[in-house]
Amino acid sequence: MATRPSKVHYLSSSSSSSSDSDTSTSSSRYSMDSVVRPVASVEVLRCLRCARSVETTSTDDPSSQGMVRIGTNIYYCNRCAKMVGYK
Numbered sequence: 001m002a003t004r005p006s007k008v009h010y011l012s013s014s015s016s017s018s019s020d021s022d023t024s025t026s027s028s029r030y031s032m033d034s035v036v037r038p039v040a041s042v043e044v045l046r047c048l049r050c051a052r053s054v055e056t057t058s059t060d061d062p063s064s065q066g067m068v069r070i071g072t073n074i075y076y077c078n079r080c081a082k083m084v085g086y087k
């Protein structure tokens, strides 16, 4: 007679373990997304002074596109860099 209530308790604990597997599948899907991402991404560098924009890839050197990097995600074009005295 004492085994009956424990059987009901086992049923409810098995349903909570199924939600545990749900979280593991969603985390494995997230890691797959990061693998698909390309290594070189296209970035648009915009001059802070004259707003001239240049398209480049993350593997390219900004200076080869005529842009001078003055800070994190902040660029001057060659002309403005000369005017401000960055070159």
Ligand SMILES: [Zn+2]
Pocket: 047, 048, 049, 050, 051, 052, 076, 077, 078, 079, 080, 081
């Ligand atoms: Zn400029």
